[in-house]
Amino acid sequence: MENETPETPPLVLEDFIPYRLNKAAEAVSQRFASIYRDRYGLTRPEWRTLATLGQFGILTATAIGAHSSMHKTKVSRAVFTLEKRRWLSRKRDDIDRRIENLELTPAGRKVYADLAKVAHAFEAELLSNLGSKGEKELNAGLAALEAYFG
Amino acid sequence: MENETPETPPLVLEDFIPYRLNKAAEAVSQRFASIYRDRYGLTRPEWRTLATLGQFGILTATAIGAHSSMHKTKVSRAVFTLEKRRWLSRKRDDIDRRIENLELTPAGRKVYADLAKVAHAFEAELLSNLGSKGEKELNAGLAALEAYFG
DNA sequence: AATAGATCGTCACACTTGCAACTAATATCG
DNA sequence: CGATATTAGTTGCAAGTGTGACGATCTATT
Numbered sequence: 001m002e003n004e005t006p007e008t009p010p011l012v013l014e015d016f017i018p019y020r021l022n023k024a025a026e027a028v029s030q031r032f033a034s035i036y037r038d039r040y041g042l043t044r045p046e047w048r049t050l051a052t053l054g055q056f057g058i059l060t061a062t063a064i065g066a067h068s069s070m071h072k073t074k075v076s077r078a079v080f081t082l083e084k085r086r087w088l089s090r091k092r093d094d095i096d097r098r099i100e101n102l103e104l105t106p107a108g109r110k111v112y113a114d115l116a117k118v119a120h121a122f123e124a125e126l127l128s129n130l131g132s133k134g135e136k137e138l139n140a141g142l143a144a145l146e147a148y149f150g
Numbered sequence: 151m152e153n154e155t156p157e158t159p160p161l162v163l164e165d166f167i168p169y170r171l172n173k174a175a176e177a178v179s180q181r182f183a184s185i186y187r188d189r190y191g192l193t194r195p196e197w198r199t200l201a202t203l204g205q206f207g208i209l210t211a212t213a214i215g216a217h218s219s220m221h222k223t224k225v226s227r228a229v230f231t232l233e234k235r236r237w238l239s240r241k242r243d244d245i246d247r248r249i250e251n252l253e254l255t256p257a258g259r260k261v262y263a264d265l266a267k268v269a270h271a272f273e274a275e276l277l278s279n280l281g282s283k284g285e286k287e288l289n290a291g292l293a294a295l296e297a298y299f300g
Numbered sequence: 301a302a303t304a305g306a307t308c309g310t311c312a313c314a315c316t317t318g319c320a321a322c323t324a325a326t327a328t329c330g
Numbered sequence: 331c332g333a334t335a336t337t338a339g340t341t342g343c344a345a346g347t348g349t350g351a352c353g354a355t356c357t358a359t360t
Contacts, residue, residue, distance in 0.1 A: 009205040010266030013218070017273050017288070018178045023219060024295040025175035028168045043346085055159040061309065068163070069173060071348060076309060098308040098355045116160030123167050126298075134294030138167070141291035144284030145174040148276075193316090212338060221318060226340060248325045248338040 032122055036115055045070055045078040047115070050104070053088065054112035058103045087111055182272055186265055195220060195228040197265070200254070203238065204262035208253045237261055 013019045029044075036042045042050065048068045053059060056067075065075040079102060082088040087108030093099040104112060127135045163169045179194075186192045192200065198218045203209060206217075215225045229252060232238040237258030243249040254262060277285045 010263055011201060011205060011269050013201055013205055016269060017276065017292075018175075018182050018269075020292045020296070021171075021175040022179055024292055024299070025168075025171040026219065027299050028295070029172055032168050045346095051161060051163055055161060055163055062307085069176065072309070073311090073348070074346090076311095077346090080310095096308085096356065100309075113160055119161050119166060119168075126167065129298045130294040134291065134297075137287045138291030138294060141284065141288030142167075142170045142174055144280040144288060145178070146170070147284075148279045149174070149177050195316095210338075222339070223318065223341085224316095227316090230340090246326070246338085250339075 028126065032119070035118055035122065039115070039118070040111055043078070043081075045074045046081055049075060049078040049082060050087065050108065050112055050115070051119075053102060053104050054109065054116065058101050060099050061102065064102070082108065178276065182269070185268055185272065189265070189268070190261055193228070193231075195224045196231055199225060199228040199232060200237065200258065200262055200265070201269075203252060203254050204259065204266065208251050210249050211252060214252070232258065 033044055033047070036047045048070060049064055052064050052068050056063075059067075061075045061079055062072065064070070064079075065072045070078075079088060079090070083090060085107075086105055089103055089105050090100045091103070093101055127138075130138060183194055183197070186197045198220060199214055202214045202218050206213075209217075211225045211229055212222065214220070214229075215222045220228075229238060229240070233240060235257075236255055239253055239255050240250045241253070243251055277288075280288060
């Protein structure tokens, strides 16, 4: 007699950490992505570029990529789009002329400020739904992962 | 006098939950992906399809997509590839002939069994590096997120 | 100073993905 | 019963992505 479905499947995805982590991250990301997409028509790489520049002020494209784990062509294209929208300006470095120093324009900073506010609200809303216990645990769990990878 | 970098940037990405969650998930996923890619040349959608079928036995393409949050075209293409490799077989349903009942072949089950074993080892290794405290916290944090979304 | 090697950012190309349209089959409702 | 709507799965097409090559510039070695 054969079992169509094994009674104890070798791997239960719902219990598998990588799977759970991914699903949770994807769910959170998509919710947040719909916000900046609806508000400003930003893609994910564009939002990340904007946010990284907003946080650090002036950076090169390479630095943005390193910090946000984005491929350099992704950054290159995001920068191009943001520049077209006049939310970002480039300046060739005087000392090393391979480098471009990127900076948000006043208009870009405005968008950033608005989205930063929304981001905080989003995060607060999410965390409040987890409860203070859930929040602590999630934070600690992520910290553990970061300690391992970092 | 102007500050190039704001002293207190409106949003610190390293502290922002969606960002941290994503980065952690991406790091874990890529490590694991490199395993099934190197071993069997599987893509992510293909692995997910294999794993879902391995767990549940017989499913339709739609069911696989629903369970693993994959777009139906993604599933369709993954099924096609797995079928070509003879790791998966289709059978039109006798009652509802729109439906295809998908099932792993013996060869497919073999691959699945191997990868399931590797997956458990991968997870165990990861968790051991988090420590039993980190493990508990991560589990609890994910559970909180799942409770909120589920 | 000259050559070789590394780095920055861009581009062409192939590959992956999602959306919308499509075929085939079933379900619903007058 | 018959017309319409819905569902399962595939495919064409457009958009997004990573790889590798490239020009330009800088660094290191001699």
